[in-house]
Amino acid sequence: MLAIENLQLNTQGKLRHFLSIEGLNKDLLTEILDTAESFAGASEQSIKKFPLLRGKTIVNLFFENSTRTRATFELAATRLSADILSMNIATSATSKGESLLDTIRNMEAMQVDMFVVRHSLSGAAHFIAQHTAPHINVINAGDGQHEHPTQAMLDMFTIRRVKKQFAGLRVAIVGDILHSRVARSQILALNMLGVEEVRVIAPKTLLPAQVEELGVSVYYDMHVGLKNVDVIIMLRLQKERMNSTFLPSENEYFKCFGLTDEKLKIANRDAVVMHPGPINRGVEIASSVADGPQSVILQQVSNGIAVRMAVLSMTMNGNRGAE
Amino acid sequence: MLAIENLQLNTQGKLRHFLSIEGLNKDLLTEILDTAESFAGASEQSIKKFPLLRGKTIVNLFFENSTRTRATFELAATRLSADILSMNIATSATSKGESLLDTIRNMEAMQVDMFVVRHSLSGAAHFIAQHTAPHINVINAGDGQHEHPTQAMLDMFTIRRVKKQFAGLRVAIVGDILHSRVARSQILALNMLGVEEVRVIAPKTLLPAQVEELGVSVYYDMHVGLKNVDVIIMLRLQKERMNSTFLPSENEYFKCFGLTDEKLKIANRDAVVMHPGPINRGVEIASSVADGPQSVILQQVSNGIAVRMAVLSMTMNGNRGAE
């Protein structure tokens, strides 16, 4: 744990890599949210460009495909005036049998400044941060079933914009907690920012062992778990879990764990509904809820750009501070 | 029809989406051609950049592959100083089962300014324009067998540059009219701009029913149809129509409907030859004609950039006017 903490922070305690919520603290998360707020305000104006990263080269190292995350990182980098090199590694160098480390060594020799890494293996971004040159920043854009910290921070940003503060909030995360790097990062961030309670609601087969140790209350029934909650975060159900030992059927899942208007009424009247997307309509969420007045799902997408701009510029600064 | 017209124009009658030639009028088409003319002149100089769309984000939403059209839109956007996000949707989000509408909603939440849409379904660009946020412009880069209006306008631009005016011109479109969105847009534009006559020359199996209602004269024989024409537009023959019920063989097709030097002599002496590309040499056109002195095929490609710059900048302006 300590190693990870040190890896993410420079000697003045500033962010220089952004790898996981684990190892950070409330002050740093708040600084990210405040920085994102300044970008979000500005991007509502007509010209959305900042010269902060002019002349810097950011490499998108996507070992796993992701339209949305790649697009928002690319837009965030563009709006900070950085140059972007997008590498779809699944279809390139490593197919010539090159190791991850050799790929990294070669990219860093090209005098780039930052890696945004998405990889199907847990720990890939940490591994890269441990082994890359000291002047390079690493951002985790999702690693295996470990963490997806920029997604968690855009969720925190969305919650803070709507609810103003974290103190006193009850947040329920519903769905496949077991396989979700998003849920893991969210639980860590929510607890760090001091919400009243984090609940997970899921069938037993989709919960990790000893899940309570993450700092959550466990519910198996939405009719109970949604009572008094202020924020409901629905997780995407990976279709490949279906017809497996994990789940009986889509219909059955929707009946028990899908969010409908009727179940939404169990929560507090002003509860908001979130989802990291892309949504499966009629599987984990009813269309009427996804498109309804309590949904902030599309605001999450918008907020993703401001939060990623914050993380890109803060780590680049943190790196300067450390040199 | 009225709905489409309103959709493309703002309350002052200015272009805000560019979805189809249908619904526009002679004045607007002429404004596009005049605007393109100003860009075409400037791009013959050394530095080809205009700051008109600085800070704007244009998303290429290509649900169907197209090297040439994507490249010219990308170059047009770059020369207007816009930022471009290229989404090859065939291989991305929708493969996770997301609907077209959810894809659009998510992209617009990323605070982008314009969608350039290519889709295999007729009406896709209209559908998107109907459902997207009011500040976003939509450009149709080809939808199914419906329209390909920027291709038609670059063809009009090419004709006007060579022939100076539309009045009095006889234009023949030769080939697979039935499946061609290009031909549909061309026929509409030529009639709107007031040419003397639009002819279609094709085998019966490649003509739509009631084709005369589009405002064309119908010919089944090039030796008759090419008499007195000033402009010959050859259409690409999709190889997949071959060995089908539509056509006997490539050789047979070339013999009847391929443009050779001999058949070209039937037309007016100063007739020009056009083709939207990519050409099938020896299928719909002889190499000697494609590369000959009457061919303006490569000028069409050059003109495509100026015309797309015109459409991008006019719709962006039209949007401002409407707000």
Added chain:
Amino acid sequence: MLAIENLQLNTQGKLRHFLSIEGLNKDLLTEILDTAESFAGASEQSIKKFPLLRGKTIVNLFFENSTRTRATFELAATRLSADILSMNIATSATSKGESLLDTIRNMEAMQVDMFVVRHSLSGAAHFIAQHTAPHINVINAGDGQHEHPTQAMLDMFTIRRVKKQFAGLRVAIVGDILHSRVARSQILALNMLGVEEVRVIAPKTLLPAQVEELGVSVYYDMHVGLKNVDVIIMLRLQKERMNSTFLPSENEYFKCFGLTDEKLKIANRDAVVMHPGPINRGVEIASSVADGPQSVILQQVSNGIAVRMAVLSMTMNGNRGAE
């Protein structure tokens, strides 16, 4: 030969295409190295952008996949402020059956300024340079088994940075000389720049017939061939040569022609080890050597950007001079 020479140079003898080392001369190669040196120095500073190619459009025409080469050309172009259009031709227009010449004609009609070409056919870049419009520069990024001149020049740059001068140097190139465009360009450049001796070390099955005519001494045994050498260039072994008539097995190859610490000791004490990458650890080179103190493999990658910046800016200038 004369035709090729003329093709690469303008009437004042300046570079306007960069197609092959063959046809150039010592002065031109030295000018490339000096120009690269000025960029390399500058890129060690914080902001790495030069406005030299602002408003110019460079098209990456990659008919063959290459992560590394494409990335370094893209970075070099970006750092010169050019606009880049990346065409992965393998998956695009030519799949519609368009000929290479038609693809080129169409791209040049888009008013672009430069083609960076990679193609599996020897002579493809020459062919394009012969047929393209006079204002367009062509850079060979590797053509079949013919030449890879920017790779050779980054290798020369790396050697000069470490060894200060070429006179007196003994250079050994080890591996699959027969199929290597890299080796061919290196041999030509090393001889042009006046090294003392170029050696090739390989099994007979991986040497071209009459290889001595290229100006090399031939060795079949590393224990003999590495004696007194100052620079060792290891070539990548294409795995597809294995289990063929060319080679017995990877293990056998490594035993005979792989560079180990033990064999490295045969060379001069201050010999440097080079490799064009990506490396096959344990096939042509031991990890301890690739990562060891005598390896300059990653410096080669860094130098590739400065050298490509030099070639891009010199050809663009040479073109201006010729007009």
